[in-house]
Amino acid sequence: MRPDLDAIEALSPEREALWSRIDKATFLTANEKRAAIGYGPVDAGDAIKGLSDQFDGDAAGDLSYKYPAQPRIPAGQREGGQFTLGRFRFRPPAGPKPAPGFGATPKGLKFTKHGRDQATARDFTEQRIDAIVENNARTRVGKVDLDGKKTWEYRDTRGNTVVLNEEGGIVTVYSPGPESKHIPKP
């Protein structure tokens, strides 16, 4: 149990003087000021107001957009990757997480490593792959590979082909064109 020092009238002049000094201390964080007068910490109370105002924004995430070159705490250390400026620590905003593995198309088809390599080399963009699969689903051809695994081939009228595995992963892409590159519409 702790007494409420602000409620004790005899201590009033000293408490007022303390509050005044604390309030003027620009080198303290809000939480340090609160601790000095016997209050507990609050969220986002670790920033120094005078300096944080220089960054033109209260939201910690703003910094990652306005100051992309802001130094970060090195990876491997506690809180590694967060933005830092002396005592500042800003966590970048939570954006969409990258798909695990080798990425995915907008429709959610995940690349195998081979599929990603060949799609890049052969100019099969993610949008083109989605379109080939979506527009040729009714004529897809099922095959079984050497390991007995099923694959599905989606082929458009120009011969651009996307091969998917049973999980919907992109096994490979190719066309009958030069170096198997995607054949665009004439």
Next chain:
Amino acid sequence: MLMSPDTAQGVYAELSFALKEGWSFIRYPEGFRIKPPPGSQARADFKGLLESEVWRIAQFVHYRDFVSITTNEDGSYTVVSKSDSGNAFQIVFEIE
């Protein structure tokens, strides 16, 4: 240089499409072995036929980062291809 499962599946699908009728292939840990149609070795133009098929298939299946074609002592060919991401495979074109 072992071939990864997803490379094996991908190259298998590509060879299945690209190889001409009569040519066959099997898989082994590093890649694939391709055999010409039975009896084709007796043709006078077999060497040219084989070379042209080696070149055509290598162009079709290779990773863009690296590809090599080697003539072996026995007259067979070995195609090796690698990607910067670490994928790799090889294809041996056998002559018998």
